[in-house]
Amino acid sequence: MFNDSIRPRRLRTSDGLRRMVRETRLSPESLIWPIFVQEGEGIYEEIPSLPGQYHYSPDQLYRMVEQAHMHGVSRVILFGLPKNKDEIGSGAWAEDGIVQQGIRKIKELAPEMYVITDVCMCEYTSHGHCGILCGDYVDNDQTIARIAQIAVSHAKAGADMVAPSDMMDGRVAAIRQALDEAGFVNVPIMSYAAKYASSFYGPFRDAAGSAPAFGDRRSYQMDWHNSREAMRECALDVQEGADILMIKPAMSYLDLVYQCKQRFELPVAAYAVSGEYAMIKAAAKAGLIDEYGVMCESAVSIFRAGADILITYYACELADAIRKGDIG
Numbered sequence: 001m002f003n004d005s006i007r008p009r010r011l012r013t014s015d016g017l018r019r020m021v022r023e024t025r026l027s028p029e030s031l032i033w034p035i036f037v038q039e040g041e042g043i044y045e046e047i048p049s050l051p052g053q054y055h056y057s058p059d060q061l062y063r064m065v066e067q068a069h070m071h072g073v074s075r076v077i078l079f080g081l082p083k084n085k086d087e088i089g090s091g092a093w094a095e096d097g098i099v100q101q102g103i104r105k106i107k108e109l110a111p112e113m114y115v116i117t118d119v120c121m122c123e124y125t126s127h128g129h130c131g132i133l134c135g136d137y138v139d140n141d142q143t144i145a146r147i148a149q150i151a152v153s154h155a156k157a158g159a160d161m162v163a164p165s166d167m168m169d170g171r172v173a174a175i176r177q178a179l180d181e182a183g184f185v186n187v188p189i190m191s192y193a194a195k196y197a198s199s200f201y202g203p204f205r206d207a208a209g210s211a212p213a214f215g216d217r218r219s220y221q222m223d224w225h226n227s228r229e230a231m232r233e234c235a236l237d238v239q240e241g242a243d244i245l246m247i248k249p250a251m252s253y254l255d256l257v258y259q260c261k262q263r264f265e266l267p268v269a270a271y272a273v274s275g276e277y278a279m280i281k282a283a284a285k286a287g288l289i290d291e292y293g294v295m296c297e298s299a300v301s302i303f304r305a306g307a308d309i310l311i312t313y314y315a316c317e318l319a320d321a322i323r324k325g326d327i328g
């Protein structure tokens with residue numbers, strides 16, 4: 001039975017009205033842009049698997065800083081591509097390692113830019129796994145000692161926040177203790193709390209040269225059949241002292257973003273990963289979808305699910321869309 005005095009369409013009659021009653025508000029301040037820093041000089045190369053994203057050697061980072069500034073993006077997360085790799089990934093905690101160089105360079109160019117670092121070993125190990133191997137198995141406790149060392153070396157180089165993405169047990173506690181002992185009590189940890197063993201990371205692994213040489217990451221990253229386990233991971237990271245909880249990937253995991261927001265008091269971040277970006281790019285290039293529309297809609301859906309922060313390769317374009325009022 002139609003009660004004709006109740007008409008939801010009434011609030012959709014004009015653009016101004018629709019904007020007034022929007023339930024989800026976005027800000028460029030909640031966007032984080034992933035950046036790939038490559039060891040070397042004069043490198044500013046588009047990444048084939050991530051059209052529109054670049055590899056920057058430290059001397060070229062001024063281009064990134066200019067672009068970020070132009071779009072009003074002031075938060076980045078750094079990934080490193082070292083020249084040399086070894087069995088234990090020692091480049092990851094080297095004082096003059098590539099991420100450490102990148103942090104110093106950005107801070108020199110733009111001290112106000114908020115620099116977060118991805119703390120992991122897969123870009124630095126010859127075998128491409130996210131830790132220290134014992135046979136074919138990534139040894140948890142040896143790895144977390146190294147992960148803590150990497151986080152401290154990033155903080156020493158000037159990182160504002162660290163984000164461990166290795167998925168070892170106990171790494172948040174190990175990092176917190178190491179940072180505190182080194183005097184970095186105010187460097188927050190954004191934990192990749194629920195990170196799944198996802199095929200959506202494919203383009204990133206090409207971009208970062210970090211695909212595992214054998215096997216896969218399923219003995220440390222999560223099985224995507226599970227959601228209760230994700231809440232367990234989040235709860236553990238809360239206990240261990242995480243400051244922000246991240247769900248990764250984002251689009252196929254909005255149930256977890258939602259649950260995480262309901263269950264915990266910490267800010268929730270979501271990572272719209274390389275495959276999500278590359279799929280939109282490819283479908284748009286094939287003439288199948290409108291890139292701008294799909295970019296906007298998918299970002300809003302992640303915030304609508306409960307994310308407070310979005311890590312996205314579209315950070316610059318989304319900041320523009322927000323400022324124009326197309327979203328948020």
Ligand code: PBG
Nearest residue numbers: 120122165200201204273274275
């Ligand atoms: C490193 C790391 C990965 C991503 C972020 N940190 C790759 C992986 O776990 O294999 C993926 C990011 C993306 O796909 O955009 N462990």
